[in-house]
Amino acid sequence: MLKLLRMLNVYKLPVILVIIFVFLQAMSDLYLPTLMSDIVNNGIPNRDVPYIWSVGRLMLFIALLGALCSILVSFLASQVSGKFARDLRSRVFRHVENFSLQEFDQIGTASLITRTTNDITQVQNVLLMMMRMMISAPLMFIGGLVMAISQDAKLSLVLVVSLPILAGTVALIAFKGLPLFKAIQKKLDRLNLVLREQLTGIRVIRSFNRGQFEKKRFKEANQDLTQTAIRVNKIMAFMMPSMMLIMNFTIIAIIGFGGLRIDTGDMQVGNMMAFIQYAMQIMFSLIMVSVIFVMLPRASASAVRINEVLEMKPELKNPDTPVKPNKLHGTLEFDNVSFKYPGAEEYALEGISFIAKPGETTAIIGGTGSGKTTLLSLIPRFYEVTEGSVKVNGVDVRQMTQDDLRSKIGYVPQKAILFTGTIADNLRYGKEDATQEEIEHAASVAQASDFISEMEQGYDSVIAQGGNNVSGGQKQRLSIARALIRRPEIYVFDDSFSALDFKTDSRLRAALKEETSNSTVILVAQRVSTVRDADRILVMDEGRIVGSGTHSELLANNEVYREIVSSQLSEEEIA
Template sequence: MKNILKKYGLSFFAVVALLFVQAYCDLALPDYTSKIINVGIQQKGVESEIIDKMTDKTYANINSLTSVDLSKYYEKVSKTDANIKKYSYLKDGDVYVLKGELSEDDKKSILDSTIIYSFLLNNDAIKQMGIDINPTTIEYYTKSDTNNFDEYLTSFNNLDESMKKQYAISFISSEYERLGINLKDLQMNYLFKSGTKMIVLSLFIMVVIIATTYISGRLAGMVAYDLREKVVRKVMSFSKSEFNEFETSSLITRSTNDITQIQNMLTMVLRMVLYAPIIGIGALVKIININMVWVLGLAIGAILVLIIILMLFALPKFKIVQKLIDRLNLIVRETLNGLPVIRAFAREKEEINKFDKANTDLKKLNLFTQRLMSLMSPLMMLIMNETIILIYFVGAKHIDAGTMQVGTLTALISYTMQVIMSFLMLSMLSIMAPRAIISINRIKEVLNKENTIKETKNLPFDNDKIGELEFKNVSFKYPDGDEYVLENLNFKVPKGSTLAIIGSTGSGKSTIVKLIDRFFDVTEGSILVNGVDVKDLSFETLRHEIGMVPQKGMLFSGTIESNLKFGNDSLSEEDMEKSLKVACAYDFVMEKNEGLQYPINQGGTNVSGGQRQRLCIARAVAMNPDIYVFDDSFSALDYKTDASVRKNLNKYCESATKIIVAQRVATVMNADQILVLDEGKVAGLGTHEYLYKNCKVYKEIALSQLSEEELS
C-alpha cells in the first residue's frame, strides 16, 4: 500500500497544494462579503479610518490637536490645471493628500485627533455660540477648565476601537462631502470593484476544484488499478494450499468490492478529508480574535461527542458486512455453477431460501448501519443551525453595543459554517473509514500471504535427458493433513514413451499430476523433469515444458483461435489446424461457419463436453511441449474418438513423453508402462500383459471393465 502511494507522490502533493490554494480562496470570500457590508454599504465606500484627503482648514485644525508632524505624511495640492485633472475634487482651495505610510503610533494619534476634531465640530454648545473652529479656539477649548473637556476625553478613551473607527469614518465622509466628492459614486465604485474581485475569485476556485477533482479521481483510480493488478498477480501465484485458505467468492469480493471501497475512500480523503483540517484551521485563525470563539468551541464539542457515540455503535457492524458479502457471493456463485444439478434434484425452492436468508442478513445489517449513520447528517445540521442562531443572538448584542459591525457578524457566521462543515466532512470519513479499513486489511491478507511454493532458481536442463520424467522416493501429504496421500513413489519415464496411471477413486492419480506441474511440493523425495528437480526450475520454464490437459476441460471466453493460442501466441494457422486434427476436432470446427473464429462462451458452455475436451487437447498439442500430461482427459470421449486421439498423439507427437491418467483400461492398455496405484502406493508397474498376470489390483480393475477375451 505504501509503495503504491509513493508511486503517485507527485500527484498527491499536487492535490494537497491545490487544496491549500482552494482553502485560501474560500477563506478570502467571507472577508470580501464583510467588507462589502461594512465598507461598501455602512461606510459608503470609505475604506480607511485615517483621513487621506482634507481641506487646508481641517489640516490646520487636526495638526493643532496631534503631536504628529502632518507635513511628513500629507502633501499640499494646489489648484492648478494639471492637478485638477488628477484630483477632480479640487474646487475652492488647497487640499492635503496622504502621501506615505504611517507608523502605528502616528496612526493612533491622527485617528484620535480626527475624532476629537469631529467632537468639537458637532458640539452643541460651540454651535450655539457660533464659535469658528480654528487652532486658537481649539487650544482654548481643550485647555479651559470650564468646558468639561477632560470628561469628554475620559469617555472617549473608554470607547471600543471599532466605535472610534466609526466616528472617524463618519467625519471622513463629511469631509469628502465638503470637498465635493460624490459619495454615491465612491460607494458604487467600491461595490463594483469588490464584487468583480469576488466573481473572479469564485471562477478561480471553480477551476481549482475541477483540477483537484480530476487529479484526485485519477490518482484514486490508478491506485485501485494497481491494487487489482497486484491482487490478481498474487492470486495467480497461489498454490492449492493458499486457495484452500481463501474461498473463490472471497477473492472475487476482495478484488472488486473491497478495492472499490478503498478507491472511494481515497477519493474522499483527497477531496474532503485533507481539505477539512486546512479550511477548519484557517477559519479558526480568522476568528480567533473575535470574542465569540466560545460559541464555536461549544459546537465543536457537541460534534465530537456525536461522532464518537455513533462510531461506538456502528464500527462493530461494519466488520461483519464484508463477511456477509462474501457469503452472498459464495451462494450466488455456487447456485449459478450448480444450476443443472439444482434443477435435476428439484431444489430450486431450497436454494432460493438459502439465498434469501443470506440476502436478508446482509440487508438487515446494512439497514441498521445506514439508519444509524443517516442520523449524523441531520444532527450535524441541527448543531450548525443552533450555532448560527446563538451567533446571531450574541452578535446582535455586540452590534447594539457598538463593538461589532454587521459585516463582521456575517463573516463570523461564514467562518463558523466552514469550521462546522469541515467536521461534517470528517464525519463522512467516520462513515466510510470503518469499511475501507476492513477492506484494506482484507487486501493486505492476500498481498502479505506468503506462498508455500516459491521460485528459488532456474537451472538449465540436462540436454541428455530432455523429455524425461522421474519420481525419486516421492511421498506427499497435504499441508493440513496428517496422513500421506502418496508414499515412496519411484518410477522413470524415458523420452518419447507413454506412462499410463490407473487406480481406484482416491488412490492419488490426480495428485501425481499436480506434483508434476508443481501445484504442490512433494513432502519427501524429488521429481525430475529433463533431469532437473522441479524445485530448481522457474514456474514459467517448467510449465512451458509440460502440456497439461486438466480433468475438467476449461475454455476461456473468446474464439477457438484465441483458445488454441493460449499457450503459444505465435501459432500459425497451419499449426492450429494440425493441432485440431491430432485432437480429432478439425471436422467439427470447420463445420462451423466462423471456423477458427467461432466464439467461445466463458467456460466453453456453447460446445459439448466431448468437443470442449478435444479443444483442450488441441490447445496442449499446439504448445508442442516435451511432456504431455492428460489428467483423465479422455473420459468425455467415446471409445472410437479416444482411440483415434491416442493414435494421432503417438503419430504426430512421437518424440514427446506422454503421461495419461485414466479410469478406462482400454485407454491405458497400449501404454509403454502402466503405473497401478492403490491407496497412494505403487501396486504395480509394467506393461498391460505383465500387470494382468502379476498385479491383482490391475486385474480386478481390468476384469470389471472388459472380458478376458478383450483383455487377451
C-alpha cells in the first residue's frame, strides 16, 4: 500500500492543504465543548446574558469555520483520490502494454481486468477515507484526551479502562476479516473469468445447448463469492454494535462517577458536560479508525495484487543500444531456432532454419499442433526464442526496439480482431495518417470493397464490439486490408484465408501477389489450394521442418506433404 501511496508526491500541495484544513476542523471541534462548559459554569449561574451571547456567537463562528474546513477537506480529498486512481490505472495499463504473451498467460486476462478496475477502486476509496479520517482521528483522539484530562484528571481513569477494550475489539475484528478480504478478490477474479468466457463464447454455448451448465458454473462462482462476502460482513457487523455498547457504558460510567464528584464539589456541571463531549470525540475517533480498518484489509489485498502487476518484469525488453539494420530490405531469417513455452517440458519448435527474401512468398503448412502459429509469433517477438535467433534485415530481433521491429511487419492473426468504431477507423489502425484513397485501395486489394460499398454508410459504417455485425470472412478481409495499408516490409498471414470461399481466396491471392511484389510474405494456411502457388512451401510436423520446396517438388519427394494433399484434393486435381 505504501509503495502505491508514493505516487501522491505529485499532489503535495492539495495533500498539505487537506492536512491544514483537517487540523483546523479538529481544533474547532475540540474547542466547542470548552466554550459550552464556560456558558454552563459561568454564564447560566450568574445569569450573565451578554456573556452567553458573546460566547454563543464565538461558538457559531467556530462551528461555521469547522463546517467550511470539512467541505474543503471533502472536495480536495475527492480530487486527490480521483486523480490518484486515474494515474494508477494509466500506470498499470502502460506497464501491461509492455507484457509479452507469457506475462498475460501467467496472470490471466480476467485477473488483469479486475486489478485495473475493482482493485484500484478499492485503493481509491480507502485513500479518500484516510485523508478525511486517518489524519482527523489521531488529532481528535489526542486532543480529546488532553482536553478531557484538563477538565478532570481523576474522571479520565474511566477512559483508561474503556479505551483498551474498544481498541482490542477493533483489532480483533480486523484481524479476523483480513484473510477473507484477500479471498474475496481472488473469488471476484474467478467470477470475472467465468462471466467473460460466457459472454465471449455465447455462440458456442447456445449451439451445444450448454446454457444450463454455464448457468450452474456461474451460480457456483457467484455463490462462492457471496458466501465469503456474507461471512466477512457478519464479522464486520459486530464492530459497530460492540463499539456503541462500549461507548454507552463509558458514558454511563462518566455520568455516574462525575455525579459523585459534583456532589463533593470537586467538579462543576459544565466540566462534566464538556468531559462527556470529549469522551464522545475520543470514542468516535476510534470508530473512524475502525471504519478505516474495515476498508484497509481489502484495499491492502488489492494493493498487493496491483503491485504484483507493476513489479512483474516484462520478459521482452528493448536493448540498451539498438542495432540499426543494414541495407537489407524485408529479409527474414530463422537461424536454428528452438522454442518451448514457459513451464513446458518439451520444445514446441526445434531446429527451425530458413531465409525468406523480398518478392518471395514462403508458405507454411502442416497438421494441427505442428507449430505453425508458434513460429509466426516469434517474428514480431511476441515470445522470446529459447535457442537460436530470428533476424530481420540481418539483425537479431532482440537487438532491435520492439517499435522498430513491428513497424516493419504487417501481421494478420489467426483470429481476426476488429475494434469498436467505423470501418475507416479500423483500417487506419494500421496507419494513422492513411488517406481515403489509401483506405479504398487496401480494401480493394483485400476484396473488401464490394461488401463495404453495399453498407449504408460505406467506410463510415460502424463495427460493433468484436466485429460481431460482420461475417467471419468479412472480418478476415478487413484484417488483411488493415495490414496492407501500412505497406510493411514483411507480411505475416496466420491462416488468414480460412473463412474465405475458394473464388474470393483465389482473387485475393492474385491481388496480393502484385501488391506485395517488393515485400516478404510469410503465409500459414491449412488449404493446399492457398499455398500451392507459393515460391516455397515449408512442411512442418511436430515442431520441425520436414520438407521445403515448391508444390511439385514436395509432391515428388515429401511423404507428409503428399498425405496433406491427398486428404484435400482428388487424384485429378493433384495431377
